Amino acid sequence: MSGALIGDVDAGACYRGAAIDSRRVEGGELFFALPGERTDGHRFVGAALAAGAAAAVVRTPVEDAGGPQIRVDEVTEALHALTRDHRRLLDIRVAAVTGSAGKTTTKDLLALLLGECWRVRKSPGNLNNLLGFPLTLLAIGTECEWLVAEMGMSVPGELAAVSRLGRPDVAIFTNVRPAHLAGFEEPDGAPADVGAIARAKAELLAGLADDGLIVANAGDPRVVGLVERYLAGRGGEAAPAPGKHVERVVWYEVEPAQGLVPRVEVTARGVEPLAGEPGTRFTLEHRGAQHRSVSANVELPLHGRVNVENFLAAAACALRLGVPIETVAAAARRPRAAAGRGEVSSLPSGATLVDDSYNSNPEAARLALEAARLLDGHRHVAILGDMLELGSAERRYHRQLGSDAAELGFGLVVGVGELASETVAAAGEAGVETAWFEDTHAASAGVPPLIREGDVVLVKGSRGAALEHLVDRLVPETALVQERPN
Numbered sequence: 001m002s003g004a005l006i007g008d009v010d011a012g013a014c015y016r017g018a019a020i021d022s023r024r025v026e027g028g029e030l031f032f033a034l035p036g037e038r039t040d041g042h043r044f045v046g047a048a049l050a051a052g053a054a055a056a057v058v059r060t061p062v063e064d065a066g067g068p069q070i071r072v073d074e075v076t077e078a079l080h081a082l083t084r085d086h087r088r089l090l091d092i093r094v095a096a097v098t099g100s101a102g103k104t105t106t107k108d109l110l111a112l113l114l115g116e117c118w119r120v121r122k123s124p125g126n127l128n129n130l131l132g133f134p135l136t137l138l139a140i141g142t143e144c145e146w147l148v149a150e151m152g153m154s155v156p157g158e159l160a161a162v163s164r165l166g167r168p169d170v171a172i173f174t175n176v177r178p179a180h181l182a183g184f185e186e187p188d189g190a191p192a193d194v195g196a197i198a199r200a201k202a203e204l205l206a207g208l209a210d211d212g213l214i215v216a217n218a219g220d221p222r223v224v225g226l227v228e229r230y231l232a233g234r235g236g237e238a239a240p241a242p243g244k245h246v247e248r249v250v251w252y253e254v255e256p257a258q259g260l261v262p263r264v265e266v267t268a269r270g271v272e273p274l275a276g277e278p279g280t281r282f283t284l285e286h287r288g289a290q291h292r293s294v295s296a297n298v299e300l301p302l303h304g305r306v307n308v309e310n311f312l313a314a315a316a317c318a319l320r321l322g323v324p325i326e327t328v329a330a331a332a333r334r335p336r337a338a339a340g341r342g343e344v345s346s347l348p349s350g351a352t353l354v355d356d357s358y359n360s361n362p363e364a365a366r367l368a369l370e371a372a373r374l375l376d377g378h379r380h381v382a383i384l385g386d387m388l389e390l391g392s393a394e395r396r397y398h399r400q401l402g403s404d405a406a407e408l409g410f411g412l413v414v415g416v417g418e419l420a421s422e423t424v425a426a427a428g429e430a431g432v433e434t435a436w437f438e439d440t441h442a443a444s445a446g447v448p449p450l451i452r453e454g455d456v457v458l459v460k461g462s463r464g465a466a467l468e469h470l471v472d473r474l475v476p477e478t479a480l481v482q483e484r485p486n
Contacts, residue, residue, distance in 0.1 A: 001082040003072040006061050015054050017139040018079065020131060027052035030070075030138075032079045033059070034131070045069070076130075083134040083165050090137075092144050094166050095317060096151045098159065098204045099174030099217075100197065101364040102310045103128065103150045105302075105341055106174055109314035111148040112335060116318075116327050118145040128152040133162050154389070156200050163207035170321075171204045172215040174313050176222035177363040178390065178397065194222060202226040211248075215317045217309065218251040218261045252316035254309050263287070266316035268298075268308050273374055278303040278337075278344035284312075284329060286319045296329035303342045303354065304371030306364075340468055342371070347474055350453030352377060355475075356460045357467035360387045362397045366404050368460045377456030379411040383447060383470065385440075385461020386417035395422050402426030412450065416443045417465055440466045444473040 016028030022044040025031060031048035033041030033056055045056040049067030056062070056069045057078055072078040095114070097107045104126060111122035121144045123136040128150035140147055149166060153159035163171075176198045201223075205214070214230075217223045227249060252266040264287075271282040279301040287293045300311055315328050337343040340358030347353050352375060356368045365387065373380055382405045390397050402423035405413045407430075415424035415436040424434045435450060437443035447470060451457060457474070461467040 001057075001072070001078045001085065003057065003070040003078065005068070006071055007068040013054065018082070018135055019048065019053060020079075020135065022048035022051060022053075025051040025053045028054050030054060030082075031056045032075050033057065033062075034075050034079070035059075041075070079134050080130070080161075080165060083137050086138055086140075087165065087167055090140060090144075091142070092140065093146050093169040095146060095148045095170040095172065096163065096166055096168035096204060097148070097172045097174065097313070098151050098153075098201055099172075100177035100201075100361060101359075102174040102306065102313070103152065104338065104358075105307060105310045106172065106313045107148050107150050108338070109311055109335060110172070110317055113314050113318035113323055113328055113331055114146050114148065114321070116331055117323055119143060120146045120148060122147070123149040126150060126152070128162070129154075130158060130162055130165075133166060137166065151204055153200055153203070156196070157203070159200055160203035160206035163204050165207070167207045167209060168204070168212065169209045170213045170215060170317055171208050172313055172317060173201060173204070173217060173220075173223045173227070174310065175217055175220045175363075176201055176226070177361050178393075198222040198226045202230060205230050213317070213320065214249045215313060215320070216249060216251055217313065218253040218256065218264045219309070221260055224260045248320070250316045250320045252312040254305065254312060266312055266319060268312055271305060271308055274299060274301070277301070278375075280305070280308050282308060284315060284325065284332075286315075286325055288319070294325050296325045298329050298332045300332050300335070302335060302337055303344050304367070304374070306367045306371060307337075307342060340471070342368075344375070345475060347451065347457070349448075349451050349455075351381075351451050351455035351457050353471070353474060354456065354458045355468075355471050356458060357385075357465075357471050358463065360385070360460050360462045360465075362387060362390070362401060365401050365460050368458060369405055369408050369410070372456055372458040373408050373410075375456045378454035379452065379456070380409065381412040381414065381451065381455050381457045382410045383414040383416065383443070383457065383459045383467070384420055384423050385415075385459075385465030385467045386419040388419075388462040388464045394419055398422035399426040402428075402432075403430060406430030406432045414443070414447060414450065416440060416461065416467060416470070420461075420465075440469045443467075443470050448474060 015030045019025045019029040019031050025048050031053040045062040045065045097103050111120050114120045127136050151162045216227045251261050251264045253264045254268045256264045267285045268282040281299045284298045285295045343355040345353050354372050398419045399422045403426045406427050412433045413427035424436045428434045
């Protein structure tokens with residue numbers, strides 16, 4: 001990053017990471033005054049410097065800001081230039097996780113497994129885009145050997161740019177599902193298809209190291225397709241440059257049966273719920289070099305088959321990198337579900353709550369319904385909020401979710417939000433008892449009287465639906481032991 005120094009700036013000073021929000025300055029960071037749709041970071045330069053930022057990176061110097069400034073031509077590009085420079089200087093390896101669902105859980109699991117053998121850092125929360133990832137990387141120092149990071153996108157081209165900033169040594173693909181479709185619709189308004197999402201996810205390979213490792217879900221045909229296109233050199237934006245070869249691909253799959261790829265290296269067999277507590281047990285199998293196989297029994301205290309798939313993604317990476325399978329199996333006993341991501345708890349009413357409120361898309365919601373049905377209860381209740389960013393097909397997806405809930409045998413379907421009214425309508429047409437609330441505030445008052453002793457209650461919706469506030473209303477404060485994600 002280059003710029004003009006303004007004020008009493010020490011050109012040789014060492015800075016402690018970066019910040020783009022003056023409220024999150026802890027001291028010693030470079031504050032980047034980014035432009036925005038609603039506000040301009042230049043308005044907060046004084047607050048950032050007062051909070052302890054070492055200097056502010058600005059396009060237009062701010063008078064009487066109270067501290068040093070660095071003037072650049074474009075603040076966002078300066079942030080990215082500094083990120084690229086820092087990545088070149090760091091002697092670390094980067095494992096990048098992408099997918100339409102499961103990124104955060106897979107990231108957390110992989111950091112846990114790699115931490116058995118190396119010094120590991122992971123991206124906090126969901127800092128996974130062109131602004132969040134630089135903040136993660138710029139906070140990394142010499143104490144780290146592996147960085148495990150989410151990399152996400154909401155529009156075409158975004159993930160390729162993030163990948164080139166991070167230059168991952170490992171690219172992990174969890175799944176490709178209908179999500180963020182609104183950002184991929186055609187200019188004439190034609191709906192986007194999931195193939196567009198697959199092409200965008202393939203952009204993670206744009207920055208992959210020449211000898212990089214790909215870890216891919218063999219049970220997802222869209223993931224299989226994007227990896228095969230890349231290896232064949234037909235990946236478009238993500239196609240390898242001349243002479244660039246990816247020789248290592250690790251395929252994983254839960255209960256492999258489809259035969260989409262010739263050799264699945266890491267599998268989970270005999271998946272079944274743990275008795276008397278949330279979680280699953282299965283046999284982890286690793287077929288390594290010379291087709292020699294090893295296996296270990298795993299008890300994973302995370303709810304649902306989808307978390308077995310997330311664990312396999314992390315295990316496949318760790319096993320190929322050399323973590324012993326016995327170490328992987330032992331570490332599998334330690335994770336706990338993060339708030340809003342399938343966390344199971346008991347309610348004062350005597351019901352069981354499955355808090356999957358952090359985010360949603362059509363396929364993830366269907367899987368959450370299936371997983372909740374595996375829990376014993378007198379009645380199964382689905383509280384389903386709006387699923388956002390689905391474009392012109394949004395109402396069709398919401399109606400299908402109501403039909404899915406009815407098909408799976410839910411006794412009560414509750415919708416929260418305008419789009420969720422379609423979910424409720426479809427479930428009602430199938431003969432299911434329903435209720436609908438305009439927003440989370442109304443649901444927080446109306447839902448608790450609907451819950452009975454012995455119910456299994458699933459809460460699922462997009463971030464914008466804010467169903468975590470309903471969960472907070474259902475669960476007593478003494479049970480909220482984890483900080484909610486931002």
